[in-house]
Amino acid sequence: MLAVFKREFKAYFANPLGFIILAVLYFFLGLGFFQMFSAGAPYVEFTVVFPAQIGLLFFVVPVMTMRLFSDERRTKTDQVLFTAPVKLINIVMGKFLAAFALYALGFAPTIIFQIIVSALVSVNIFYYLYALLGIMLFGAALIAVGMFISSLTESPIISIIFTLIVNLFIMFAGSFANMITVPSTTNNFFEAIGAFFMNIGVKFLNGMNFVGVLESFGSQALVIKDIVFFISIAVAFIFLTERSLEKRRWS
Numbered sequence: 001m002l003a004v005f006k007r008e009f010k011a012y013f014a015n016p017l018g019f020i021i022l023a024v025l026y027f028f029l030g031l032g033f034f035q036m037f038s039a040g041a042p043y044v045e046f047t048v049v050f051p052a053q054i055g056l057l058f059f060v061v062p063v064m065t066m067r068l069f070s071d072e073r074r075t076k077t078d079q080v081l082f083t084a085p086v087k088l089i090n091i092v093m094g095k096f097l098a099a100f101a102l103y104a105l106g107f108a109p110t111i112i113f114q115i116i117v118s119a120l121v122s123v124n125i126f127y128y129l130y131a132l133l134g135i136m137l138f139g140a141a142l143i144a145v146g147m148f149i150s151s152l153t154e155s156p157i158i159s160i161i162f163t164l165i166v167n168l169f170i171m172f173a174g175s176f177a178n179m180i181t182v183p184s185t186t187n188n189f190f191e192a193i194g195a196f197f198m199n200i201g202v203k204f205l206n207g208m209n210f211v212g213v214l215e216s217f218g219s220q221a222l223v224i225k226d227i228v229f230f231i232s233i234a235v236a237f238i239f240l241t242e243r244s245l246e247k248r249r250w251s
Helices: 002-012 017-038 051-065 070-074 078-083 088-105 109-120 125-150 156-179 189-207 210-218 224-250
Strands: none
Touching: 002 017, 002 088, 017 051, 017 088, 017 109, 051 088, 051 125, 051 156, 070 156, 088 125, 088 224, 109 125, 125 156, 125 210, 125 224, 156 189, 156 210, 210 224
């Protein structure tokens, strides 16, 4: 797993892709921090710095994950991975951790921001750490989803397109759920069936509302179920990626 991690992480910086991703994240993080200070708020809060990045991450993460497995399949180097004396789950985890390491590196400046703020005013470091945990878990879930989609195709372009579509659905899932009005009373069997399926649809959309869950990390109250939510999503799609590769391995 370590060898796969090193190989994949170095691959991000073998071309401008890794540098571009970091530059974009650093620019918007710095801009958010600058605007916060310009507004006279000398403290770092989740509700100020991180939300500006949420919409951006839905577009940045697909770029990070588009070539994780699709490029291997396109260049036929996946056969080397399949025949290597290593478990597929270790290969998947190595690639996942490489993408996650790049993602985490993109938020490294927030540590500097927090140090600067701590030197000026008294702050509760827990609020920052909890918000940072939320944005990390959010990214882990998105990376796992994108990696799974990448394992289904040999084209990085197709991978990024489908990942973007899924991410846009996730982004607006909460809004879609609010647009559905489930009738409280029904007059006949067909209306009852319709209300039943509408209720299922609302629950599904709310379950895909990553943004809503992420926003709870700014409430400054530890909520275990939100942490478990993102971890569960990441674990589920890592498992699905491993199953996808296992199917190709024996096909």
